[in-house]
Amino acid sequence: MQISRETLLRSYRAMRTIRAFEERLHREFATGEIPGFVHLYCGEEASAVGVCANLTEQDTIASTHRGHGHCIAKGVDVGGMMAEIYGRKTGVCRGKGGSMHIADLSKGMLGANGIVGGGPPLICGAALSHKVLKDNGVAVAFYGDGASNEGTTLESLNLATVWHLPAVFVVEDNGYGEATGASYACAGTQKDRAAGFGMPYMECDGSDFFAVHDAARDAIDHARSGKGPVMLHVHLQRWYGHFEGDAMSYRAPNEVADAKKDHDCLESFRERAGQEKLLDLSALDEIDAAVADEIESAVQAAKQAPWPEEADLMADVYVKI
Amino acid sequence: MQISRETLLRSYRAMRTIRAFEERLHREFATGEIPGFVHLYCGEEASAVGVCANLTEQDTIASTHRGHGHCIAKGVDVGGMMAEIYGRKTGVCRGKGGSMHIADLSKGMLGANGIVGGGPPLICGAALSHKVLKDNGVAVAFYGDGASNEGTTLESLNLATVWHLPAVFVVEDNGYGEATGASYACAGTQKDRAAGFGMPYMECDGSDFFAVHDAARDAIDHARSGKGPVMLHVHLQRWYGHFEGDAMSYRAPNEVADAKKDHDCLESFRERAGQEKLLDLSALDEIDAAVADEIESAVQAAKQAPWPEEADLMADVYVKI
């Protein structure tokens, strides 16, 4: 099925935004101005965007510690995200969450999550909401190869099948959980695990937007049409360290360079868009320029934004005491 | 491979002991004299005994809330068990544990466990001890179909393969976790789950001692010889309620009756022993009589045994404070 021009443009813009957001963060982090732990999604953009291109705002996603990409793909405000990472009062979480906790429920974004394996159970719940409220929504859990070994994730695969939930489990497999290779930490295969919980399995090349989009469309259609949950295994490469500051001595020197050269989702998107005349490349150039401006202003705005104040400390622990 | 006469006699005695122990408990519980939760293993005897017949005292097992059978099969003192269940000072746990916590580390019995899914992680650790201490031992986790959905169990399957442990995971599948059917609660199959964690899978009819014994022998040999962990799926029927007091309205009226008629491990053992002239049936009758006496004295001794005293309350929280 042909992807609409509008979707293609929107998706390219989202991927470019993630890339620019992350590369800028990488530079800003090095200056010491950004506090806390920051995990970059760079190189994996097509996964978040290819999946979310098939979702509406009322569908729900849950993300991970490496959450910026999912947030942007699901429509969370980029300026608010930047301000959040800088710890400002204007941040989407008013400076209380930081990089690992960006959330926007009004956008169906149930949160980045500092806990590996935190998302899949939540997504069972969100899927249950969609099912009970009969709103035709689907819930999607993004989680890593490392997270695929957490009991929470495995239990959730089972629960989703038992409850026949409209849920999609997207394993973002970048081959590493921190410094440990998936070839060491993941026994068996994701495919067999899906089978172990009676769940259909699909996989795709995560550096190819079109491949992710199409696989995700099938997976999400399946879930949305009441046929139960699906696992979608996306093969990826991460371009930076596990977190900012990681020297990556566990990876072969050329691994990242090769990934950047051969598995750049933005390059391959442009190539295919050009070859198949899906889009005018100048339109993409314009997007690139617009995104660069957007990120620049987001950073400037964040740096100038006010800090949270004393009264914020005690606010919003409870809805009501 | 032929099972030795001695093993056959020992195994029959263990199965008969479990049966007699449990049926007596069933009657004693009804009098109100036995406190707490009691889960009977009746009907499942061949599983514990068929597996443990292939283990030495230094091999380790971990059990469940339904632990009497595993304890007896692994050689825990029957009188001490009975006294424990009666809460007496002479109990194997000095009256502090009760039915759900019977343990005897000197027998390689790492404990019944009140927590569903509690055993499999412990068994990864026991298997690691065997491996690091190079004592040629194997560690076996018994767990139910219900427990096969706990994250702890699923994580342990993965960890055991990753660490290449001498461990065997025995799923005692009696079709129910409390009142809920495995057909509802367990998505997929145990076989596919084993594959999902790169683990060889075997299965057997748990009402047939010979079948369990042979499958367990293969599984344990595999683990002991350094080839890594194995899953052994044992198909079983439980003859009583989930715990004493359960009216079992979730089961078809004839289900237990049929199981008793067609899947009695003691009957099928006697039949085969007789048919194949493996043993003299009179020897088995003698065992039956001896076991009846043993259980009778265990109950009498337990009822007359002293209660724990005030000084026991604070004892043994720590090795040393």
Add this chain to the structure above:
Amino acid sequence: MSKKSFRQAINEALRQEMRRDPTVVLMGEDVAGGQGGSSGVKDAWGGVLGVTKGLLTEFGESRVLDTPISEASYIGAAAGAAATGLRPVAELMFVDFVGCCLDQIMNQAAKFRYMFGGKARTPLVIRAMYGAGFNAAAQHSQALYPLFTHIPGLKVVVPSSPYEAKGLLIEAIRDDDPVIFLENKVMYDDIEEVPDEAYTIPFGEANLTREGDDVTIVAIGRMVGMANEAADRLAKQGISCTVLDPRTTFPLDEQTILECVEDTGRLVIVDESSPRCNMACDISALVAEQAFGALKAPIRRVVPPHTPVPFSTPLENLYMPNADKIEAAVKAVMMQKTREVA
């Protein structure tokens, strides 16, 4: 109004709220019971001690959900459902099983609202049984409300009678924050007058079950009954006690506690949870900081020893607080009058 057991009071609260609000859903292991069973009876148990009996029959499988034995996934699902439009009541069966799903409670549900800058609502209730006295041994007898009380973002309810249970549970279901609702397993057959209609008891308002001049006794959950029993006996000996049931350990009605201590000048706290960092410590510290000037005697705690809960009846009896121990503690603080207040 009619006599109802603690069990019936809870069942009724659930039923009335489920009738009122279609977003209230129940989930847990065997909350219905019988799914996949060979008899086809799907409402076979209604919870392991029959508390949710009949709810599947009335509300159907889409609102009364049996779960696999996997607490992390379904408690996490309850949190996720609460954040996305439902009002789940999840049953953890024994509170001891929180070891299998603490992350979902502590790091997810409890923290959403704050971490997300006030943008989440998580109207989740987790029901669980607590307490010793059932010979259920070390892994099925803990109280653990101190753990939950320690965690910012949670509300914690420990009802002391059937009347309290119904009103507090309805309040919990209508509350927009995550609530841990703890039911003492020994109390399910306790009976008292309970209104038939729905009613709520607000959180953070202690219940003064008895007023006196000499000693304030603050007691939690099942301990309230024991404290009243001790107070009865003490009254006959001329010692007059105030007995206070905080109802919720968060929010805690600090003001009423402080006022009572201001009046009596003496405090005994009765708490069946393990003694270190428990509610007895918490309330004692509150008073030692904020009503110090009113104190005429040391603050006494009637708590179990720092041991797991033992199985055997005589040991469990020694372990548990009871009216005798409370009576002795009250007498002790009456004797230990170390000073006149300025």
Add this chain to the structure above:
Amino acid sequence: MSKKSFRQAINEALRQEMRRDPTVVLMGEDVAGGQGGSSGVKDAWGGVLGVTKGLLTEFGESRVLDTPISEASYIGAAAGAAATGLRPVAELMFVDFVGCCLDQIMNQAAKFRYMFGGKARTPLVIRAMYGAGFNAAAQHSQALYPLFTHIPGLKVVVPSSPYEAKGLLIEAIRDDDPVIFLENKVMYDDIEEVPDEAYTIPFGEANLTREGDDVTIVAIGRMVGMANEAADRLAKQGISCTVLDPRTTFPLDEQTILECVEDTGRLVIVDESSPRCNMACDISALVAEQAFGALKAPIRRVVPPHTPVPFSTPLENLYMPNADKIEAAVKAVMMQKTREVA
């Protein structure tokens, strides 16, 4: 003797004990780091903050075990291994992750010995980072020692300096009970003189880092340094403080705490864990019960507010106890002299 960082002190303790005792094994996520990586470097990380660096190289893969990200399985495995002949030191990385493996700690390791009638030994150490001050936000900044202290069967260690860390960790590894060993993540680069040879510091013996006449300050872990700083400043203002580091919250050196309060008559407790049911409450309750007669003023607690730990620097600074807040609390108890002791 030479200057060593907190990180080096811990690394050295592990290394020396692993050399001494072949049954000591290490496990955790990336405790070595690099297994399955494309460079083939298997000792790539040595823990997420480099604390266990080099141990795989010295002791090999059979004793330094990287794990999948599945805390329940490997913490449970550590408990099982401890009960069957090894002395595992398992790293939980951030103590906040205890939500994923509380059962293995609370219901398994901690209870084996008691439940089994004294027949088990579980010489297990769980190391984990705790504390705020790193902008690590709500799920990576908790202190949580009150949870562990609440659970009978566990010992809980919170070292306050590199010297303390080395001696207490060696003691923990040699101890036959399950020990939770908490390392403040902000302190890894703190430096002081630390003996090169192995030494132990016994559990349950508080360290008097300073003696004074007016106020006793009891502080936990990283708070000890802040308490000493405050005491320095207060000394210049003529207020003389005792500063006490309990080192272990279980066993707790009750006697030394009580003696110090008997001497000074005033108590301030500094605890960076969430304020409800925490160690400040616990110690306050101890004193209000057992040294009540010596108290000249209310017991003050310097603790964070009952909120999750916020991310942003100014909020986190407001959240944390610090020397200023301690100083203010001490001055307040000096002013609040409500009575003369009889």
